[in-house]
Amino acid sequence: MSTNASPRRNQRLISQRIDPACLMRIKSLELRAKTVVEGTWKGLHRSPYHGFSVEFTEYREYTPGDDPRHIDWKLAARSNEHYIKRFEEETNLCCHMLLDLSSSMQFQSLGYSKSDYAKTLVATFAYFLSQQRDASGLIIFDEQVETVIPARFTRGQLRRILVELERPPQGSHTNLVSPLKHAVETIKKRGLVVLISDLLSPIDELSTHLGYLRAQGHEVALFQILDPSEIHLNFHETAIFEDLETGEQIALNPKAAQENYQRQFNEHQAAIESLCRKQGVHYHQLTTDTPLEMGLSEFLTDRAA
C-alpha cells in the first residue's frame, strides 16, 4: 500500500532524511526516537503538541457522584456554582505495538540487525504517541509472549517501553499466533494494533487472528521489517548457511539458489499482501536501509487517508 506512495514526495523526504546507519550508532533508543520525531520530521507535519486530546467540549452542572476533581473551581469562585468542565476523551488513540524479537530478527548485513531497526521504530512510535498524549502499549514476543506493557498514556509509559526495548534479546522461533491471540483476548478498547515482524515464518493462521482483531474493531497495521539481503539473496560466496531459528545448516551456492529463492520469497510476500488486503490491514514493508521517518510518515499518511 504505502510502498506505492508518490515518488516525488519520497524524493523530497529522502533529501532530508537521516541515514539509518548513522541513527543506529546512537546508543540511546530514546535519543534515536527523539531525533526521528523532532528532527527532520518536524515541520513536515503538523506540530505534535497540538493534539486532539485537549479539545474542550462543554460545561455541565455538577451532580452528586461526579468526581470533584473535574469541578471548575475558578468558575465556582466567580459564580458560586459548581460546573463540571468536560473535555473530549483525553486520548483519542490507544495503540498496541506487537514486536517480534525472535532469532530471525537478529539477522544483519548492514552492521545493525533487523531487531535494532524494529526497536527504533517502536521507540519512535512510542515517543510520537507520548508527545500526542496518546496511549501506547507494547507486547514483545518470539515463540511466546515475552513482555506485556498494557496501553497507558501516563508519563512513565514511554520510559517503561524504552526500558523493555533495551533488554538484551532472548531469541527463539517466531510464532505469530500467540501474540495475536493475546492481543485479541486482552485488548478490550478499540484502537490501533501495530504488528512489527519480519514475517518470515509460516503465515497460515495469521489470517484468522488478524480477522479477529479486525472484527473487534481494531485498526491493524503490519510492518514487515526485512534486510536488503533477504529480498535479493545477494551473497556471492559458497558457504554454509545456518538458520538462525532452527540451527539447521546447508551448504549452498547462493548464485545457483537465487532464482528459486526469489520465486518462493515473492510468493510469500504476495500471500502476505493479499491477506492484508483481504482483512483490511495496513501493510508496510520496510527494509533496514529505509530511513525510519519514512515508515512513520507513511503510516500517518495512510491513516489519515
Place this chain on the structure above:
Amino acid sequence: MSFLTPLYLFGIIAVGLPILLHLVRHQPKNVFHFSSLRFLEHKPPQTNRKNKIEHWLLLSLRALAVILLVAAFARPFFKNRDLELTTTQPPNQTILLIDTSASMQRQPLWEQALTKANEIARQTTPEEVAIYTFDTRLKAIKPLRQAKGARVSGSLERNQSLLADLSPGWQATDLGAALTELASLLQEQAVSDPTGSLLRNTTIELITDFQAGSRTAALSQFSWPEELRVQLHELKSEQPGNAGLQLLTLDAESQPTVRIVNAADSEQEQFTLAYESLPGQTEESQQVYVPRGQSRVIRLAALDQAAPVPQIVLSGDQQEFDNRLFLQPPTRASLTVVHYGTPADNSIESANYFARRAFPSTRQREIDFQTIGPDSPPLLLSATDIHLMLISRQLAPDETAQVQRYLEQGGVVLFTLHDDTTTESLNQLVTPAENASQRIKTGTPEINGYALLTDINFEHPLFQIFQAPEFSDFTRLKFWNYRSLKLPEQIPHQVLARFDHQSPAILELKRETGTLLVMTFGWTPQESQFALSTKFVPMLNAILALNDRALDAPAQFTIGQKVKLTAAEQTRQIRTPNRSVIQLASGQQEFAETIQPGLYQVQSESKPAPGRQFAVNLDINESQTEPLAQEKLEALGVRFTDASASTTDKTSPADLHRQAQLRELEQKQQLWRWLIIVALALLGLETVLAKWMAGKSSATGKA
C-alpha cells in the same frame, strides 16, 4: 636396515593424507547465519575437487616428511658385526631364603620349612640353587655364583645335607634387611648384564612363618628391582596364637616389671605368671588376663636378694619358646675413694670432712672412703681396686710413687693445691726431677675481696652436667684464696676453668691412660665457698665417673645385642647359658655372641671369683606370631610372583635377551634423531616454497 618397532611402519599410510588434502580443497568454510532457510532449496555446492596434482614438488616434500617421521618412530638401526646375538639361554637361579628366627621354633614350622626347601631343591637343578638363612642378619649357607662362568659345584645330596644342618636360632626376624641385602647382592651380580634377564630369571623362594613381628623398615629405604620376584612359602603353625614376655625394668629393689603380649590370633586369654627357682617349682604365681592382640604390664613381687635369682615363667600359652624371662638384678657397685689428706673428724676446717660426705653410699653403689693421713699405714695398691684418689696434702716419696703407678694404670686423681708444700708434691708427680727449668711454679696472687671462675669448658665431662642454663651460673661461687699456677709448656695440659685474673683454676693433665686433675684452690670454707656450694657434690661425683671402671654395667640384654665389657686389660672368658665357654681376645671391648637366651657369666682369669653376670632374653617382636599381610610387603615394593604369571614370564628368555641387545644397538646409533631433523628441515623448506608459490600465483592473478 632393521627396525626396532616395525609396527610403526603402518603409519606410512599417513602419506596418503597430504595427497588427499592436496586434491580435495575449497570445501566451504564460511558459515553465514541467515534469518530463515525456508525459501532455500538444499542444493549441495560444487566442491572443487581437483583431479590433477598442481604442485608436485610440494606434495613430494610433504609425503617425504611423513615417511621420515614414520621411519623415525619405527626406530631404525643397522645391524653390524658388533652384534653377536647369543641364543644361549641366560642362567636361572633359585635362592632359598629360610627364616631361622626364634619364632620358627614353634612346632612344626621347622619341619615344614625343611620339607618345603627340600622339595624346591629337588625340582631345581642343583647348580642353580643358592641357600641363605636370615634372622636379624642374612647368612649365606651356599652363596650365589659370583661370576658368570664360575660354577659352584653342587649336587642335590650336598644341598640336602646343607639344609639338614640348619636349625632355627633365637634371634629376631629382620625380613626387610634380609630381602634388601639379598636384592643388593643380586643387583651387584647383575651389573654386567644390561638386559636384566639375570634378575628376571632369579626367584627368591622365601620360606618363613611370615609373622607380624618381622621388621620391614629396611625395605622402605630400598628401591626393589623391577625384575626380581619373590615366591612366598608361608608356613602355618598348627596351633595359632602365642603370648610373650618382655622385661621392662628390674629396679634397685629387684622388683621386675613385665609386659605380656598376646598375639591377635590367640585363643588363650588367661595366663599365669610365676617365678621359677628350680625347674617345675613355681612361686608367687599371679593370674593375668590379656585380651588377644593386646598387652598388659604387671609388676611382680620383689625378688628375695639372698636366694638365687629365679626366672619368670608364663604358663597357659601353648608356644613354649618365648615363655621364659631370665633375670639378673643390677649388682651394687663397690667403689673405693682414697683421700691423701689430714684426717680430722668433724672439723669443718678440714678438706676431708667435705670430701667424705661428697660420696655417700646408695642402693646402687657402696663407697669405701679411705683417708690416708701422713701417719697412716701405707696403702696396698695392688690389693685394692681404687676408683678415685684425692690429694690435699704433701705426699711422702713412696706415696708419690704409688700415685704415679695408679695414674699409669688408668686411674683418676684429683689434686688440690693449698700451699708451696703441695706444689712440691705436684712437681714430683708431674715433672722429672732433674730438669729445674720445667718445674711448676705457684704463687699467692693478690685478691681484692674474692675471685670468680670464668672460661669454663662446659664440653668437658666434668662440667657437662652444668651445661643447662639453670645450672651454669658459677658467679655465686667465691674464692677467697687460691694459688696462681704456671705450668711449663712441655707438660701437655688442658685448662678447664680459669679465675677472673686469667690464672688457671682447674687443669687436666693426661698421664698415659690416667687423668690428673689439678685444682688451684681448696674447698674448705677458709679458702672458698666451693664445698658449701651446690656444685661441689655433683662435680666430685663427675670426677669419680671419669673412671670408666666406676660406671654401672647394665645387666639385661636382648638377643643379638652387643654387651660392652668394662675393664679391658685382662683376658676374660664368658660362660654361656649352655655351659660352653667363649674365650675373649685381650683387647676385646664388646661381646656380640648373645645368640641364645639365658644367663652369661664374665669370668676373669686373674680373679677366680664369680664375675659379672648378665641376662639375655628374646626380642618381644618374636612373640607377635600372627601372620603378616603380604600386601604390606607389596606396598614396600617387593614383587611377588603369581602362579599364573610365572609360566608365561619364562617362556622366551632368549628372545628377551636378543631384544635387549637390539635395543642397546639402536640406542647407540640413534638414527631416529637424524630422521626427525631431516623431516623438520623438509617441512621448513615446504613452508618457504608454498609461501613463495602463493605469492607468485596471487601476483599473476592480480595482473
